Amino acid sequence: MQIPENVKKRLSIPADEHFYAGHTACQGCGAALGLRYVLKTYGRKTIFTIPACCSTIIAGPWPYSTLDAPLFHTAFETTGAVMGGIEAALKAKGYKVKGEDGVMVVGWAGDGGTADIGLQALSGFLERGHDALYIMYDNEAYMNTGIQRSSSTPYGAWTTNTPGGKKHFLEKRHKKKVIDIVIAHEIPYAATASVAYPEDFIRKLKKAREIKGPSFIQLFAPCPTGWRAPTDKSIELARLAVQTAYFPLFEYENGKYKINMPSPKKEPKPIEEFLKLQGRFKYMTQEDIESLQNWVLREWEKLKKLAEVFG
């Protein structure tokens, strides 16, 4: 369907499509939706670096590509370094980088490829100040290899290598605060975002395009397959993650924190509301749930304090 130009201008989500239909993501995939928004916002003049992750498959096997933009598939741990090399080449060749008419260099990596094996390359990318955007789409486990825990997997979660069982062998650690590690590099811009709030995500993508230097977005991207959840619940889950303050939306810009919660005055919903829709949390005891709830509220208080002091 053709959308008239005057209508296009009023849309909060760009009408342009640069993510082709027929991709190979699972039903209800948050990552595929996120990638579609990135392509809608930036268009063709975007060079993607994608390491080993679900998006390797979603992008299609040779000779196909789901992305209507240049894409370099790379090794698991190298996203930050490859992006740095691409940005350096663009500078050497005199391309305008970033801005509406410039080239956008984007890294699109999962939580394993970012929080675990790719953390070193990410750190190098951030501290060297490359003019590019790194997006970690967070589906909270190694989903492409078949649901193994990553350091971004939440406390109490079932995965194929934290299978529960008689010994209650579940994920024992709370989710790694990757964004805090990123902010410790004192980069100009870092933010969390969620596929349940596309306008907020797109606004942050646009901001990252205008800011000079490295930027980072941690995008919450539900995985019904790995979370043992119904495929039509992805958006609801992503929304509940924000409403429970399990995954709060915020921005860090040049030393200042700003919380971007959709209903700022509301108290967080109980974490059970987020947990109960997902099979991965079904082995948690009441004690486990309390432990996770306490962690969520403690971290939420910490963030509010940061926004208050460094707002």
Place this chain on the structure above:
Amino acid sequence: MEYKPIRKVVSGNYAAAYAAKHARVEVVAAYPITPQTSIIEKIAEFIANGEVENLQYVPVESEHSAMAACIGASAAGARAFTATSAQGLALMHEMLHWAAGARLPIVMVDVNRAMAPPWSVWDDQTDSLAQRDTGWLQFYAENNQEVYDGVLMSFKIAETVNLPAMVIESAFILSHTYDVVEMIPQELVDEFLPPRKPLYTLTDFDNPISVGALGTPADYYEFRYKIAKAMEDAKKVIREVGKEFGERFGRDYSQMIELYRTEDADFVFMGMGSLMGTVKQAVDILREEGYKVGAAKVRWFRPFPSEELYELAKNVEGIAVLDRNFSFGQEGILFNEAKGVLYNTDAHPIMKNYIVGLGGRDFTVADVKKIAENMKAIIDKGELDVEVDWYHLKR
């Protein structure tokens, strides 16, 4: 413009840095490691002094990222360069496959250094030879001049066949030893090596490409064949570029194996890298003493110069293969390859493997003379004493 060389007294590492500068590299991503470091220090100095334009220097946090950044840069169309040694090269291993698989003509200098433990910073070829199956071309330099020439030729060859190339020099013996190097005026380098014209780049926004997508069993095989074919085709390109280099600048590299006084030789010493300088000097002395010997310096290990080895092997009675490297559970790597090449031919000279100079152990003219005596005795008797000789071993 008439060619008048610019003579500079430089170390092997500085020769490499000047060659990268003269090749007008656009992106250098590198990480410090002894004995490579003075290459990237020199390049940083060129930038600091304003001697280069449009060169982006990416001071990465590891060698793995150095290669990854070169890969990104090369895929975006830039001429990319890096340098490393031993542990750093081993760390890069995964990405060496990536560079070749993505068909990116990156050029890297590896300063041959022994692998740890025990810690060693001295000369040994096992680091680079352990990368032989990654799809990189490998050029072994005998002296600082060949380091300089090797880098310039490698860019031209690599960008023709779309495979990456490694230029290899010896730790300290070349890397930190000063010698006269004839450098080529920039305008003449530019004529020999014009700007890179990549077939595909990530910057073609009208025709966006995807590099490295999943290859199913229905396609992967053909991708591998194309690399094998490019490597085979590289032999012709190497000979042509080597010949052109000789015509332009007076140093001919059209032979993948450099032969030294082999015409009427009974037996020859074969090896790679700086130790062949010592061998050539020993050959002169041995000739005066009545030995009919020569030297065969393998310049290119990948692709392997099988045809030239056969031509040599059918005319000699013996080949003493000098390996400054070792493949545990087998033998010296050059020896192993050379035997393999000759198996299905009618050329079967007596071949013996001497394991020399590992971890920077001195290898001198006197050693070559001892090996010559041993080799002569073997040929006279018509049989080997041992096939693999740990020549220096303290007994």
